[in-house]
Amino acid sequence: MTGGEQLIISGVGGQGILxxxxxxxxxxxxxxxxxxxxxxxxxxxxxxxxxxxxxxxxFSSPLVRPGRADGLLAMKEENIALHRHFLRPGGWIVANASRVPAGLEGHLVHVIDADALALEIGSPQAVNLILLGFALARLTDAGLFCSTHQVIATIERRLGEKGALRAASLKALRLGMERAEA
Structure with missing residues (x-):
């Protein structure tokens, strides 16, 4: 990677974007x-x-300018249309969707029905980590600045004292990773 990476992470309140x-x-x-x-x-x-x-x-500014983002992580399919203008030509999209939306030619697009998977494991709030795990596993060749192992280590450090939450978070992340490899 030269220079760095610019990402847009998009969804709605309560999906764990932050x-x-x-x-x-x-x-x-x-x-x-x-x-x-x-x-x-x-x-x-x-x-x-x-x-x-x-x-x-x-970088010198925290905001990603339109046409400059390397990737868009969309927790809701509807947000692709709202925020894809941030993507550079050839940028990637990883979205919580059941199918690839039309009109995204020129972008590397990966979709997973993270809503359905989160409900399957009884954790509707896990969409964010399922999608992140999926993105990490799918984008190894597209040039994300971190690996799945590094993100797992960050979650373990951040949620170290919160055993049940840490375990549920890692389960969701790993589920997304597994589905990316299937």
């Missing part, structure tokens, strides 16, 4: 990378749109 952003930011910091983040909460407490900008590397 938690995923913090996990990725802490992982980048542990890798010795400078990190900047910024988020817009909107009506987050009422299920409104939440967007988080994450830059890992040498």
């Amino acid at each position: 938690f995923v952003t913090r996990i990725l930011a802490e992982t980048a910091i542990r890798n010795g990378m400078p990190v900047m983040t910024s988020e817009t909460h909107g009506m987050a407490q009422r299920g409104g749109v939440v967007i988080s900008h994450l830059k890992a590397g040498e």
Whole structure:
């Protein structure tokens, strides 16, 4: 990776957008990378749109400019249309969707029905980590700045004292990883 990576993480309030952003930011910091983040909460407490900008590397502003993001992590399919203008040509999209939406030519697109998987394991709030695990496993060749092992280590450190939450979080992350490899 040259220069760094710019990501948009998008969803609605209550989906853990900020938690995923913090996990990725802490992982980048542990890798010795400078990190900047910024988020817009909107009506987050009422299920409104939440967007988080994450830059890992040498950047001078925390906001990702339109046409510059390397990737979009969309917790809701509807948010692809809202935020894909941030993507650079050839940027990747990993989305919580049952099918690949139309009109995304020129982008590397991966989808997983994370909502269904989260319900399957009895943890509807696990969509964010299922999607993150899926993204980490699918994008190993696309150039994410961190590995699955590094993210697992960050979750273990961050949730070390919270045994049940740590176990549930790692289970969700690993489920996404497993589905990416299937």
